[in-house]
Amino acid sequence: MTNPITIFEDTAPCSERPRPVRVAVLGCSGSIGTQTLDVARRHADKVQVTALSVNSSTDKLVAAAREFGCAHVAVADAAHRNDACLAELPCGCDAGFGAEAVSALAALPDVDIVVNALVGFAGIHAGYEALRADKVLAYANKESIVCGGDLLMPMAKPGRLIPVDSEHSAIFQCLVGERSREVHCIWLTCSGGPFYGKTRAELDVVTAADALAHPTWDMGAKITIDSASLMNKGLEVIEAKHLFQVPVDSVRVLVQRQSKIHSMVEFADGVVKAQLGGSDMRAPIQYALSYPERWEASVERVDWGSCAPITFGEADEETFGCLRLAKDAGRTGGTLPCAMNAANEVANLAFRQGSCGFTEIERVVSAVMDQTSVERVENLQQLLDVDARAREAARRVLTAEV
Template identity: 60%
Template sequence: MTSIQGEGRRTRVAILGCTGSIGTQALDVCRQHADKLQVVALSAHSRTSDLVRYAREFKVSYVGVTDESHTDDPVLQELPQGCELVSGPHAAVELARMDACDVVLVAIVGAAGLEASHAVLSGDRRLALANKESLVVGGDLLMPLAAPGQLLPVDSEHGAIFQCLTGEDPREAHCIWLTCSGGPFFGRTAKELECVTRHDALAHPTWNMGAKITIDSATLMNKGLERIEAMHLFGMGLDRINVLIQRESKIHSMVEFVDGSVIAHLGASDMRIPIQYAFTYPERWDTPAPRVDFRKLGKLSFDAPDMEAFRCLKLAEIAGELRGTMPCVLNAANEVAVDAFLHDRLGFNGIAAVVQTCMDAHDRCDVVSLEQLRDVDAWARERAERAICLMA
């Protein structure tokens, strides 16, 4: 696929989830390349003051508010003249269907991003995917819709793998080395993890992310979800997608080929780099981030993850091997459990316990529709809440 930048005009960008960590970093990329990128649409869930501020700064034509309790916030009266407001639970999906943009960044957190991703791929717009749950839950539905070059992963790891495979024959790949920092609790035992607090868990060693993803990184569920995502993106079985602890977070992932050669993607721990590449592929523009001086890096260290202490990683492996609706249950139960942990209703190790309870209670089915996945998601959330109440 060639560059999506039209002849003589800027690439038109929609950012769904513009007030979160990925969304705000995407806006920074758009600021730095204002001569090439035009922000035309923005969505937020509830942070309407930030949404209005960004809408005025970038003079956007469309905004969406998905939280119905915030659709009448007075600040929305300050939207720029001519800006159209779309509100309600499906506002982000409506923006994703618009023909007024060339690339849609789906940076919505959680399973809510699935329908927006589906809407983008159902048209001829590029999907810059920063919502891993879209593929974890609905990869069987989304991947058949994606034309070559239409779906660009924004996760630093999947963006790295995508680049390592560019120009290569995927059939000659032996395995993927999916890297992670190990989170704030690297090296701790399951017993030692019993007493950690949400404040401990939110202290990620290298990446600046939102609260939910930061907790997922602490439990290693994030890496489990990314293995399932990589399985769909790159057509490779989980047994060939290996998790590797890389504490310095400078190697963002590697691909090992059948002849023993390994291609690694290295660079700064800055999400603006993969965000920008998803906007510009196949072109490369000036970096939005500080460069790494490898002469001063000192070392690169590697280790294996502990699936006994970090049970979420093992549960994600089980769900990924079973496929069908089981990853949907894994993801929904995890979202509920993480929220309970963040509100001091559940202990750290309780997150995995809740997820396992829901998976054990679920009868796996093949994925057939978005409606089916909505029903499974709702069932898993209700089952997770019951499990949390019983653990209290």
Template identity: 50%
Template sequence: MSDCIKTVAILGASGSVGTQTIDVIAQHTDKLALKFISVHTQTKTLVDVAQRLSVPTVAVTDERHSHDAVLSELSSTTKLLVGMHDAIEACKDSDIDIVVLSVVGAAGLTACYELIKAGKTVALANKESLVVGGDLIMPMVAADQLLPVDSEHAAIFQCYQGEDARATHKIWLTCSGGPFRGLSRQELMHKTPSDALAHPTWNMGAKISIDSATLMNKGLERIEAMHLFHADLNQIEILIHPESKIHSMVEYCDGSILAHIGISDMRIPIQYALSYPERWETPAPRLNFFELQACSFDAPDMESFRCLQLAERAARARGTMPCVLNAANEIAVYAFLDGSIGFTAIDETVERCMDMHVARPVESLEHLLEVDAWSRSYARQVIRRYSS
């Protein structure tokens, strides 16, 4: 292995961030080498990527797909692992420089905890890791060990380069407003999964697209930013910016505001996490300021989009409450996607779970997993009542 080539592992290679990470690596094979990938069920994608980029080790984390016929097409030199535990262990290999953690939902919590504990550098695209386990994980994080991939957090991270974070007045966390911006709660009640999946500016997976429609995604990002940048929640303000060209801003005590501006393409923050502290030639088109007609801003409607209120409530309670918020939301989102509940029942389900929980300080990873399991179970009970 050449000293100038950075070796990469991807946990969650078939999702939106995973596939775009592979695209970045394919554009920079002189600087990056893909050593490991995992998928949960998309074994055809696994085989295609392994063949195209000569990936030496791969994993299928859903054991039910470990014998899919397509896996027989893997090269005889490619090592196949099964299960999340083995996938995480593979990422700890000393031959891997950076792990892109892009699995969706709370499944990333254990992976993030184990990788940080093992001293690996993690490019984090799984916001739930810090939403649920920020109190547990952040005290273990060394300087530059956890690099944000979410466009907003990558933007804030870049606005802090060369600056003293103690001089922060406010973090402006921008938000497109999603596909339902401007609608009343009454109008939201009748929205379908296909309506909610039609995000105006970003191409994302189903779970994150629904979170963007409810604005839960932004509530979770606010909690993540609180942990990642050691900020007080009151310093982090959500700003609706439909054009999605300003990806977030940091306002300093002297009134100066540093903004990160660019096109809506996740390959840019992904590449920065992989190239950090360097900058490489862009993997995406450039922003044309002459075609940018305007940038508009607005305050979020926290009455219609009640997930923002619930996320703030969880952030202020801290401890185990964000775990309940996140787990209940995951169950409710998938129930909405399969037609079991309506759109506004997502936040109603989350609220009922939070009402039944008393926040406690986080004691351990096992403690969080127990709270996560309780919240999912109770959320399913709430959803069954909707159906009965």
């Protein structure tokens, strides 16, 4: 049994963060990364951004490094090593190139917190290095926990792994000070995405542009497509299983269209605690940076007396089969979630590129899961091998369906 990251009665309280806290933002040009920099601007007396990474957006990297006076930067795509704009980096700022350079930022001595906003399974390397170096890991890279939770969670000390996903941040906050044995279930909320209520026939003809029109959240393209298919919620069920040490079937998915209740925890006595707020990722990002403190809000406050009524609904696992598949993978465990995630990443990209239909995502994932020989998770290299094999299998399925 791994240690839950929530603050139950049997865990030591987390000491207060240094002031200012020194932060590495990995993936600083993406949605989570740019909003993390917004929080840093709002709380410049409390946050010092010391390291930044991007995949290829070197112009944005240089602008942010100059604004925050960063000492370290990394570019994952080494083909951008000679971009002219890099000459404008701050004096004395060291620059690294390639995936290993990005991961190395997570272990720097002048970094206290690593915000892992990298997209997809590739982010597991940086998360692994951050935990190995005993940094606080504020992570939005759910795929690394989905694929490697069995590997990463034993490395995480209480209070050192803080979720940035709005739902898991909400659960984390609801559980502070509670007893793990008194949790009855977790209510994991979702908006339902842009296709809530649609039939399978209607989903067969939707486009990537339709799927990218999320009703309440502004996110990157990959996660927005995952939200439309409900795969994102399936990944979050597996994530919650690892983070909070509960069975998959104790995580109940609940549609909350207004995205005001970010998740809830129900206890043995029937009492339910919920965390509410606006649809703004800067709130959970700030909590991950400030924990165990609370800083002045970086987001617009909700006027609860005038907001629209809050409604609930059931998640349709038959129409949105990706949710069902992810839960099946979570129940089985081992290397199956890793294979499932890899297949989804390949199919998600194919849909965005127009080379497969929306419902084909589910078919590709199902086919790859059926082909996967499940093993116990042993090490990072094993997961990399499983990921590579599953991606190749997904490409073969896509090619066969053309």
